[in-house]
Amino acid sequence: MARKNFSEKREAIYSLIRNTKTHPSAEWVYQQLKDKYPNISLGTVYRNMAMFVEQGLIVSIGTVNGRERFDADTSLHAHFICDECEAVIDLDYLPYDRELDDSVALNTGHSVKNHSVFFHGKCRKCVEKSFI
Amino acid sequence: MARKNFSEKREAIYSLIRNTKTHPSAEWVYQQLKDKYPNISLGTVYRNMAMFVEQGLIVSIGTVNGRERFDADTSLHAHFICDECEAVIDLDYLPYDRELDDSVALNTGHSVKNHSVFFHGKCRKCVEKSFI
DNA sequence: AACGATAACGATAATGATTATCGTTTACAT
DNA sequence: ATGTAAACGATAATCATTATCGTTATCGTT
Numbered sequence: 001m002a003r004k005n006f007s008e009k010r011e012a013i014y015s016l017i018r019n020t021k022t023h024p025s026a027e028w029v030y031q032q033l034k035d036k037y038p039n040i041s042l043g044t045v046y047r048n049m050a051m052f053v054e055q056g057l058i059v060s061i062g063t064v065n066g067r068e069r070f071d072a073d074t075s076l077h078a079h080f081i082c083d084e085c086e087a088v089i090d091l092d093y094l095p096y097d098r099e100l101d102d103s104v105a106l107n108t109g110h111s112v113k114n115h116s117v118f119f120h121g122k123c124r125k126c127v128e129k130s131f132i
Numbered sequence: 133m134a135r136k137n138f139s140e141k142r143e144a145i146y147s148l149i150r151n152t153k154t155h156p157s158a159e160w161v162y163q164q165l166k167d168k169y170p171n172i173s174l175g176t177v178y179r180n181m182a183m184f185v186e187q188g189l190i191v192s193i194g195t196v197n198g199r200e201r202f203d204a205d206t207s208l209h210a211h212f213i214c215d216e217c218e219a220v221i222d223l224d225y226l227p228y229d230r231e232l233d234d235s236v237a238l239n240t241g242h243s244v245k246n247h248s249v250f251f252h253g254k255c256r257k258c259v260e261k262s263f264i
Numbered sequence: 265a266a267c268g269a270t271a272a273c274g275a276t277a278a279t280g281a282t283t284a285t286c287g288t289t290t291a292c293a294t
Numbered sequence: 295a296t297g298t299a300a301a302c303g304a305t306a307a308t309c310a311t312t313a314t315c316g317t318t319a320t321c322g323t324t
Contacts, residue, residue, distance in 0.1 A: 007290085039303070040302090041303045041304065041305095044301080044302060046282065046283070047301085050282095063198075063281095068281085080244070082242070089240070091240070104226075108221070109259075113215070113254075114252055114253075115252065118248050119233065119244050119247040120245050121237075121244040121245040121246075122243040123243075127242070137320095139273085172274085173275065173276095174311095175276085175313090178311065178312070180272095182312090
């Protein structure tokens with residue numbers, strides 16, 4: 001799983017993102033790593049996240065309540081965003097419709113790279129909680 | 133077009149948003165109004181935007197490069213976002229698929245309110261520019 | 265018209281996320 | 295061991311947004 005020439009911190013950040021489904025923010029990553037690396041800097045996390053995005057290792061899936069969220073699964077897939085707890089959940093079972101991109105390009109004259117779909121609402125856990 | 137009990141500034145902000153297709157940010161609205169109202173405050177724009185969203189008169193369509201963008205067309209429709217010039221363009225000809233919301237709710241157990249679709253790429257104008 | 269209550273405002277400070285800076289440390293090749 | 299470049303930690307700076315607070319405008323009532 002380790003990558004070419006990654007420093008210890010960089011590797012730790014990357015493998016943490018790879019091995020979580022939480023679509024983390026930089027702050028979240030920082031909080032997770034503070035235990036194992038007590039002197040890690042938040043700036044280091046931001047710096048490495050930006051580099052991962054730059055290199056296509058991860059993608060930014062936009063911002064939830066002002067905080068940028070990342071995904072190590074770079075395939076095009078939809079997400080569910082819980083407006084209550086800010087959870088971002090994969091909906092990778094939904095097929096990606098590339099023909100839709102072509103159709104929009106044809107209809108509008110814009111050059112379409114891709115599209116993203118975000119479902120909003122209350123996640124299952126939050127729905128259950130509200131019944132207690 | 134004027135609304136119930138709107139102050140002059142509030143009315144100006146609201147009708148500006150209504151009469152543009154740019155999906156403006158708070159800063160953009162502020163810049164537009166500075167000529168006519170030289171002493172208008174950016175805080176006033178933010179305050180009123182928040183109130184319009186609160187009351188359902190406009191919606192936030194998320195953030196583009198860190199700046200929140202608004203839409204006075206509160207109907208559910210897709211948008212094209214130009215990654216070069218930050219233009220946000222309506223794709224209101226695309227039908228909204230409410231059954232998709234039901235299907236996701238059924239498949240995941242989340243309570244789905246709605247979904248939003250963002251196409252990314254280069255808008256027609258930017259494509260043309262790059263050929264000059 | 266004057267009064268008082270309330271809403272809205274302008275100016276500005278505060279916040280929070282992100283980015284930049286800069287001196288130091290690490291890793292690694294010579 | 296030394297030199298070089300990459301990476302780091304600490305911290306300052308930036309940028310969008312939100313909060314504060316004293317002042318001003320609005321409006322209904324007298």
